[in-house]
Amino acid sequence: MKSKSRKEFGLMNMSLKGTLGKFGVVLLAVGMFMGGASGFSGLNASANESASNLAEIDIQDMITTAIAQNQAQLTIPPGTYRIGPKSGQNTILNIENANNLEIIANGVTVVGTTLTRALSIWNSANVIIRGMTINYDPLPFTQGKVTAVAADKSYVDIAISAGYPHELYTRLTVYDPATGFQKRGINHLWGTTAAWNANGSLRISLAGVGNNAAVNDPVTVAGGPGAGGIPHAIAVERSSGVEFRNVTVHTAPGFAFIEANSDGGTVLDGFKLIPGPVPPGAAETPLLTSVWDGIQFKTSGLGPTVENSIIKNAGDDSFSIQSGDYGVVKVQGDEITVVLRDESQIPRPGDRLKRFNNSPEAVVVSQEKVPKASAGIDPAILQKIDTAAQYTLWRFSGDNYYKIKLDRTSPFQAEDLIFSPDRMSNGFTFRNNEVYSPGRGMLLKAGGGLIENNIFRGGDKAIVVSPEGVSDSHAGAGQNLTIRGNQFIGTGYHHYMPWSDQAGAVSFTSENVTNMKAFDTVVIEDNIFDSINGLNLNLTNVNNATVSGNQFLNPHQTTPNNNGADKGIDATSVIWVKNATGVTFTGNEINQLGPFSSLTVNVQQPSAGIVGADTGVIVVNPITDTE
Known part of the structure; x- marks a missing residue:
């Protein structure tokens, strides 16, 4: 993401011009009051409120007035609001300089009619958003099916499905018709180009783009923000104590959510990034949600608490905490x-x-x-x-x-x-969430965190802890992490990366930190690794780690991927340990180890103080038949 100026976040000075007059009309039309110091309470409008009355409601004016009057609560009447940015703005809804404001938006759907940011919170404290749903029309992606694959795999032709945009988008994802999830064996499709064929189909070209694709495979092809728009559906900057409770995002021209340069302490509880309803004129449910990442926290103070949430079908990484040097x-x-x-x-x-x-x-x-x-x-x-x-x-x-x-x-x-x-978002909690997207489930550059009782399915990796930097420092390197009680299911079947040390369903990697161990004090306990392709657990450049009570179910029953091959990482291992000190294994079980591995704990030098590699990880019910 580029510079986080107020202009980029769509948070330019907002005028109160016309607010009071229009707001008065709204009060009379829908019988709605805003709670605050004066003691008024919000009364939701009837579910049968007419579209004409809803059209008169200006949500931005309501928010601006509530902030100006220091009100404690604002209730937005339920209904679907098709809105774009006001003149001179590039964000649809702006919340700026707000303090101690609760916005109740139960039953409210905001449909952005411009591919730009839907909601921005800037320089605010203790703002709560409840119940809002965000979607876009037009969508920032199109959808269809493969009609032809070039003999040399250099292009695929796509018939766009009814009700989806006819746009020359280029970011291609190929899905399995049976699962509706990214097809196994499809690798990164970077650098594609798009053109129209004479028959109206869309041609996506790139050397090898047709590998593992077949006629009738569903696809999505995504873009980003529109001309003059800015990415990401929801953005929080320079704020603290922000909460999103039971908020849903169906798609986004970028990320679904980003927070940057804030004091932090943000709460996402019941946050859902899930496919939206069937678009008007269409017969197919959308396959894609955000066209890029799902949720990202970046260079903020106190880390977030993310609980009881769903991140599904994001175009890239599901969740990340970013920091740097x-x-x-x-x-x-x-x-x-x-x-x-x-x-x-x-x-x-x-x-x-x-x-x-x-x-x-x-x-x-x-x-x-x-x-x-x-x-x-x-x-x-x-x-x-x-x-x-x-x-x-x-x-x-x-x-x-x-x-x-x-x-x-x-x-x-x-x-x-x-x-x-x-500025690392240390002290985060990620608990009781469901993640089901093809990219990395979690990319983590923070410490002091708890990752507990989550389900990670289908990603190329479930959790990657890595500064992804090039400097010899602890910038972005996580310390004091607990990964407990999670399920990691079916990862590693696409997006192969032989050039990267990010290998394994759960991966600690950092080649650049050489004067110190990159990661210190790590607990990995009572997790289930189920049907992982390739390496299950990667402990590289780690000090003082405890691995206990984990179950590794059905590993290596298919040919392993080649993640990390160029870095010398052996993907036929279940657990990889290298350049590590003080790692203890106790009470771990590998059940039904497949025929593509005989390496349970593969300890590579330099390593020291590795305890229980032979006794703390036992194999039961091995499978030796490849049939």
Whole structure:
């Protein structure tokens, strides 16, 4: 995601012009009152309220007025509202500078008529949204079936189904007709192009795009935000104590939900990302929800609590918590200048900065943005940044340079890579959720977290804990994690990644952290791994881990994938341990180990203090017949 400016989030200054007059009409028309300091309570309009009355209701004006009058509660009359952004806005509904506001939207469906952000919360505290459903018309994707596959697999032709947009979208997903889930054996389809055939069908082209695809396979082809629109259905920035309870998102021109650069503590309870209803004029239920990721939290303070929620059929990763490193480009006494990978990383006064969890730290006293050209940075460092290739250590794009005053003489040197443990969303809870999407179920760059009693099905991996960075620091590396009582079912059957160390249904990996162990104090207990393709558990660069009471059911009964092959990871193992210390296995059971593996716990050097690899993981009911 790019810069999180107020303009991008659609949170420009909102005028109250026309609010009071129009709002008065609404009160008379639907008999609705807003609760607040004056003691009024919200009365939901009748379920039989006419479409004409609903059309008179301006939800944005209601929200703006409630904020201006410091009201505690706003009830939106139930019904379906087809709305786009107001003139001069690029977000449909804006909640800005709100405090202690509860919006009750039970039975309310907001249908965005423009492919842009539906709801934005900015610079607010203790805002609760209850019961809202978000959908879009037109949809940000189209849907159909394969009608032809090129002999050389270089293209597939698609007949678009009735009721779905006729757009030259390019992001292709191929589904299994029997399951309605992404087809097994389909790998990443990046770099596709789209064109219309003379007969009106859609041709998606890319070398190998037809591999494992067949005529009559269902497909979706997705886009993103429309012209002038901004991605993601719901966005939260610079806020704290925000709650979404029983909110549903059916699709999104980007992510379903993103939070960035907030104080955090967000609650998603009963949040549902699920396919929407059959579109007008269609006969098929949508196969896709958000066209990109499902839910993402990024560079915020306190981590979220996500409970009792469903993330289904997202176009990429289902859930992620993101954080990253800063480059130190100038040091002068108690002042440093840093470059950020994006502006969501901006540190706040009071935030700690350090390189490793146990290394010297300093606290931010103040910060200000400075121009790159006039910040007095060594030209050699600027050249290093300007010439850095994608995905390399000093690749910092944009002009995100900040002068930071510290509470002490800087413990950092120019060209150090540092991070803030207070901008990682540490202290999160992810509990009692169901995840069923083809991408990674969870990508985690945070610590102090509990992942408990969830069901992860079908993803290419269930949980990946990895900073995905290139600096030797603890930026994005999770510590003090508990993964308990979860079910991991049927992962690893698509999106093969031989080039990546992210291998395994549950995977701890970090090649870049070399001076310290990347992950410390990890508990993996009482989980069920069921019918995983390839590696089940990957413990690389981990210290002080306990693996106990887990059941590994039906592993390696099919030919394993090649995830991690280029990194020397053996996918025929059930458990992989490398460069790890202090790992203890107790009471784990592998039931019906298939014929494609004889390696239960594969310990690779350098490793030390591995206890119970031979006694703490037992095999029962092995299967040796490949028939």
